[in-house]
Amino acid sequence: MSAPLTPSELRARIRSGEHTGNTSGYCDGYVQCNVAILPKDWAAEFLQFCQLNPKPCPVVAMAAEPGQTNIGTIGPDFDIRTDVPSYRIWENGELAREVTDISDVWRDDLVTFLIGCSFSFEEALQADGLEIRNIAEGVNVPMYDTNIACQPAGRFKGNMVVSMRPFVPADAIRMIQICSRFPSVHGAPVHFGSPEDIGIPDVGRPDYGDAVTIKDGEVPVFTACGVTPQAAIMEAKPPFCITHSPGCMVVSDLPNSRLAIL
Incomplete structure (x- = not known):
């Protein structure tokens, strides 16, 4: 190898x-x-x-x-x-x-x-034994536009883009704990559970990246995403x-x- x-x-x-x-x-x-x-x-x-x-x-x-x-x-x-x-x-x-x-x-x-x-905190999640579905399936992480408003600055404004990784609830809690250690790479998730609550109509149809499998008993966990600046730039x-x-x-x-x- x-x-x-x-x-x-x-x-x-x-x-x-x-x-x-x-x-x-x-x-x-x-x-x-x-x-x-x-x-x-x-x-x-x-x-x-x-x-x-x-x-x-x-x-x-x-x-x-x-x-x-x-x-x-x-x-x-x-x-x-x-x-x-x-x-x-x-x-x-x-x-x-x-x-x-x-x-x-x-x-x-x-x-x-x-x-x-x-991507930087994915290593820490894997080291703790958590499966990162987009890596396991060999695809890009799914990313979505949301209804979560960013703070405007001059000509820049818009809503947050998030990335999603599915976990069973116990692993989702562990993910939150791990990601909280990495504020320089988005930190703790901004939402988990119902995608509709943050303006995502269909979690199976990401706005960017690729869809991944969400297995029975898993919940989608959403993390702030660095595609957000692109949305602000478009605006x-x-x-x-x-x-x-x-x-x-x-x-x-x-x-x-x-x-x-x-």
Whole structure:
């Protein structure tokens, strides 16, 4: 059996085009991040939106200045233009296209934000013996739009997006305990049980990602999701911005243990 990939090795595969899919289940032990890249004149308001909504938008790292393509804490070889498996390019709030490299659209006024991802606490859940259904079934985690309003900041507003993992009630309680140790990657779930209570009409039809099996006796557990900024960006309609495609994250050299509250 081959050794697991290191974050640097996975980033190299992403950079070369060898890996273009979601990153859930890869590089256990290391922080994964959602991506939002905005023009400088939108960046301050977006940072304020994240600060007012730390559960769905916990900022793990950001560029020190516009145009910066490397963030050293992520990895010495990291390049935001090439090291995400799939990017979404937005124009005036509309999805223009998805690409695997943004070098040809990069601008010197762009500011990169890297936002905590629930994939980071999946390792802790697995270490405790809990099955992560999307990993077990080899699919992207299901994600949903909700009716949970975020705090607005300037031009940014909207509702929270959540990811879902099913558990029997006893395991759901254990999940809550474990995830509470990771506030920098969304922390404790925001809801469990009836999806309709948070505006999800059909849990079998996610708005992003893939559906997973919910077995008899299991309840859906919903965690704040880093796709939330995309919803806010769609609402704010900046003339140009870039995000990750759902499930396709930056995989960093930061150990998950650094984000845990013991």
